Amino acid sequence: xxxxxxxxxxxxxxxxxxxxxxxxxxxxxxxxxxxxxxxxxxxxxxxxxxxxxxxxxxxxxxxxxxxxxxxxxxxxxxxxxxxxxxxxxxxxxxxxxxxxxxxxxxxxxxxxxxxx
Amino acid sequence: xxxxxxxxxxxxxxxxxxxxxxxxxxxxxxxxxxxxxxxxxxxxxxxxxxxxxxxxxxxxxxxxxxxxxxxxxxxxxxxxxxxxxxxxxxxxxxxxxxxxxxxxxxxxxxxxxxx
Numbered sequence: 010x011x012x013x014x015x016x017x018x019x020x021x022x023x024x025x026x027x028x029x030x031x032x033x034x035x036x037x038x039x040x041x042x043x044x045x046x047x048x049x050x051x052x053x054x055x056x057x058x059x060x061x062x063x064x065x066x067x068x069x070x071x072x073x074x075x076x077x078x079x080x081x082x083x084x085x086x087x088x089x090x091x092x093x094x095x096x097x098x099x100x101x102x103x104x105x106x107x108x109x110x111x112x113x114x115x116x117x118x119x120x121x122x123x124x125x
Numbered sequence: 126x127x128x129x130x131x132x133x134x135x136x137x138x139x140x141x142x143x144x145x146x147x148x149x150x151x152x153x154x155x156x157x158x159x160x161x162x163x164x165x166x167x168x169x170x171x172x173x174x175x176x177x178x179x180x181x182x183x184x185x186x187x188x189x190x191x192x193x194x195x196x197x198x199x200x201x202x203x204x205x206x207x208x209x210x211x212x213x214x215x216x217x218x219x220x221x222x223x224x225x226x227x228x229x230x231x232x233x234x235x236x237x238x239x240x
Contacts, residue, residue, distance in 0.1 A: 046229075052234040059226060113229065
């Protein structure tokens, strides 16, 4: 079974600085998808960024980028120019093409605090 | 217009009661899900429905029953509520079940407190 581990329960960063959230996963599959979801205080989960394992190029979405290290099974999220609105819980997630979305496995989350 | 809406946002009830949470999506998606987020923020899937057919039931007690009157709705009925059922329940949808790389659209959650 796939597992997703987020070893940082909490992180904080000064506004306008850069922060990196860690995620590692365990799988025997060669093709899969990785996600970062954000859960702000409003509770609604929002997709931040998505990476396909067969793509070597790291995904980027504006101030958000990932460092995908397939061999190391690592998928970290970098937030540049942190803003107050980035304060949230961040969840790393994994899904397998063999099972689809019903097997979306989440990590335990990292609470990110932005210091003004 | 809210893409995935669930009601109520908060639900406080006594142990042993039966309650329902409603979910509706206006995205035309084929698949809907229920997730449970416990007090430690851990998210785990409970059910998924594809075209009104239950696809998966992840070791969820049979006191929980999803009901889908049509493709746009997936309600969650809970019988004989227990203290351990207290959690935040999220409804979500996606265009297809088999699209593993697809984005999930989540509702804003229902915080259930069982006293």
